Amino acid sequence: MSTSKIKNISSIPIAKFENYIKKIRFPNYKGIEPNSVLTLDFPFTVIVGTNGCGKTSILQALYGCPHGKSTSEHWFSTTLDPIIESTDGPPRFIYEYQPKGLTRSIEAIKTWRKREGNPDYWEPARPRIADNMERFPESLNAKEQLHASKDRWNQVRKDVTYISFKAKLSAFDKYMNFGFLTKTKTIKTKQDFIRRRTATLDKAFKSIDLDVSYNSRKSTRKFEIDSSTLAICSKILGKNYAKAVLIEHNYFNNSGISIKFTNGNGNYSEAVAGSGEVVIFDIVHTIKNAPPQSLILLDEPEVSLHPGAQLELRNFIFDEIIKHKHQVVITTHSPSFVQDLPSQAIKLMVPATSSNHFSIINSATPEQAFIKLGSFTQGKRTIIVEDVLAQFLVEKAIKQIAPDLLQNTEIKPYAGGGEKIKQDIICVLCEGDISNVSVLLDGDQKIHKDLIDQSNIPQSQNNSLKKIFSEYVGVTIKLPLNGGNDPCSSENIVTIRKAFDVYNKNFFFFNRKTPEELLLEIFQNDPDVLAVSDINDHKEKFKKISINAIGDDKSSNILHEQRRLINKISGGEELWVDFVNVVQQIMSNS
Template identity: 40%
Template sequence: MDNQDNSRLINVLFQMKRNNQFKSYIDFIQFPFYRNLSLDTRISFEFPLTVFLGQNGCGKSSTLHALSGAPKDRTPYEFWFDTKVDPIEYYNDERKRHSFWYSYNDENGNKIEVVKARIKRKDDPNYWETSRPLRWAGMTSKKRNAPLLKNVIYLDFRKELSAFDKYFYFGNIKNSKARNKQEFIRRKSTSLKKLFDAEVALIKTRNKNLNESLHNLSNEEIKNISFILGKEYLAGKSIKHSLFRNEGYSILFKTNHAKYSEAFAGSGEMAVVRLVLEVLNAPAYSLILLDEPEVSLHPGAQSRLQSFLLNEIKKKKHQIVMSSHSPMFVESLPPEAIKVFYQNPNDGRFIVKEGLNYKESFFHIQFNEGTT
């Protein structure tokens, strides 16, 4: 798929958005006071694929965390909580507590506004709940509304390491008879091979199961992985396990030339497999949040990843929001899809600028890097 195909697909998605084909779609999110974002920052989602651009540490991931905590039964607490080293003030100087609110249309076309706020509780200092409308923050609703029901997938590709990499780079051999990590992995790989070969379905200790079910990659999954990576795969198997102590995924690839596990695969291969499996198996109308999915991918793969995501939005009407540092990924996207985060040199807070094309966006980032 080339840029011309992507351009046609982008026009189709704009038309779908105008025709209200995306259910429980977050139209915008606003932050009266939230972490280090500028007060009352609003981010609009005019296009169903949105990309956050900006320097490191300028609030992109924090905003993804807020979006992850927006739907029902979810909270930003999983990603953001206070400690003795990093305490969180409940209020700013104007007595505003950390909060965000967002708008979406319900199944009857009614505009629903929902606010979630960090509430001080003695037994739970990091508690978030829906709150009464914040009229001073621009909300027009007169009643407390329940948050939207929406499946959420959040993938942070900076920490999407394989089971092998987690152990090899961060594990240890404490309480093991192995002389080194290599020996430990060799011993445990005997059990992993039995799982891949379907000789056993489950490996367990006295206290717990050590693996989930083996997944044989479908033809559709193989086709999309091959497309993104520009490499022909014949088959693949994936399994989640804790044979190497930490929980993680192992993959067994088969190509025309070799059969190998994630231990010998590139990190980009592992990331693409995880992304493709999660996105293809997501229910329709999901909110999919991707933190730097282009990590370890060469420019051609980044461009094809964009095509894959646009196609999945068209098929299943997902709303996808991601952070990125890649000019290649946003090159063919419309200004409505691009949000640029940068630091205000006057107060150190982060501003979000909208309506820039990709060239203007990266010029803006480079210019502001020189002024902070």
């Protein structure tokens, strides 16, 4: 279901999304590498990275883009953490959007300024040429004048919904976890306090109006969840809700929400509900009521939800994008929000090689994101291969080396072939200390027989280093270069040289051009193999073997015949022993 929704979203022209923010760049902003750019090429954008890499900071910047919104609502200066101007100028970000009614995109900037009475003022400014903004046109046509002021383009006008799932707590959880208890003769524990105040809350649930108070404490909002939202929440959470009533109140001293649920087992409140239940009802209601064409920013929506619920929440968000043309940007640590997305929807935050900042990779496969999240490996050694036949051969070899090793090893077929694996995986392995991922490619992917040790390449050849590496691996790799496009910058030289080391350490190759060739050569005297000796292509040989044995060449039947041969391997065949030695090297790699 998710893939069809993703295809549906992909088919919607970006022009259908009014005032769509196409990109945002950061000349100087928090811990993000100066002049980094985040492109927003897909209406559902996922930002992935480790804790402290700047994911939330980007959401805060996006929140501050529209007219009337300010990043200072989330990031502000304090004595402990002052915001200061650096040699690169004040903190600022620049974003590009296409205003409704214009065929061209325009750029707007917001800059932090310290003003008297407002130490965290983010003000629109005229184009900053030093940041490579275009000069403001001297003359404008009638349509352009609608989107411009005296010397600058107007800020984007767009409704914004910002939800931090980490901060979403019910009124009960807020008090029990963070509330202050003033002890009295009758209230000695937080439980006593809750018992006293829930009597008032119960009256509020039963009351028609918002007239129930406890001293100065009162409810400010109350409504019954509509049937559509009930159905959506039931699907996400895997329950069957008959009714739910939400109250926003401060009966527990701090403002928060309480929900009274009704299902087949009776009534219960958030005090005994799962933490994810209250969050989902609140979030679904909020998103469903967001005005069409909104910018929706979600910070770690996986909090308190199991993977199945995460997928259903994502499906709900997809539906809202399709129906209401929302632009959604989320941060996440969860593979559930990443899986099946197109590469342009996935953004990776990675350490910059030259500083303590983080840079942005604007296009990443789900597999790259999984590796970055650590979920691809799940704490196990991972061996990436080109196809299922290679997977079965590796499993057979590991069983021969030490069967127990399979319990802590994942062999993962990776779609797209050897060149794509090189392009994707070298890039990710260059970005972190990932020691438990190895790659085993078909032998025809080994371009050079001998290893090239980058330490033996003289510094005088640095200007040719990128070309040398591309020729070495047989494909052009788009490495995460932090020093711009200049391959000779010191930062980029470090990255390219690291790519040599990553490739030499983590990439291994079959001892024949393909797994099919290896298997057929081991069994070259087998009657079934001899029967197809007149066919040169190894894949065609297996098709014919399948036809001879089963009557057709369906891929499942071909694989069945290949597994049948694998099961006949005794373990002592010379070619097989050579292959087992390759797998042994992989298992010893750390």
